Amino acid sequence: MLPEKQVLFPKKQGFSLLELIITLVVGGILVATIYTLTRTHPLNSVEPLLFLQKNSRLVQAMEEINGYYRWLIQENALTDLESFAQEIPARVKAIDPNLKVQTEFIDFNAEHKETSDTQNKKRFLKVSLSNDKITIFNLFTR
Secondary structure, eight states: OOOOOOOSSOOOSSOOHHHHHHHHHHHHHHHHHHHHHHHTHHHHTHHHHHHHHHHHHHHHHHHHHHHHHHHHHHTTOOOOHHHHHHHHHHHHHHHOTTSEEEEEEEEEOTTSOEEEOTTOOOOEEEEEEEOSSOEEEEEEEO
């Protein structure tokens, strides 16, 4: 007959150290994941929407100017760029009164760089629209 095994440390009820460590690691990962998803997502999700909304007004205003310019060309009603430039601020303010409008006549030198229209040729009209952070511009010619 074989002798009975003697157990130095009898099995007790409870958790082993390995089970406790695994539980703590898995719990820590879950807490970190839940914290990250609930803490940063709702706060940052509004910023891109506000950015798009603000900038959509810029694009909408520039598209209004472009559409009006194309209509004037199509109807042969564009007599000069100076009268067109005078109508731009009112059209932009109708879309968003907070947009800044700048119109200026420019020219290009021999190196194809933009210069001010010192000879008063009024061939190129530069229209700049801006809000707090972004500026867009377009060039119009006759």
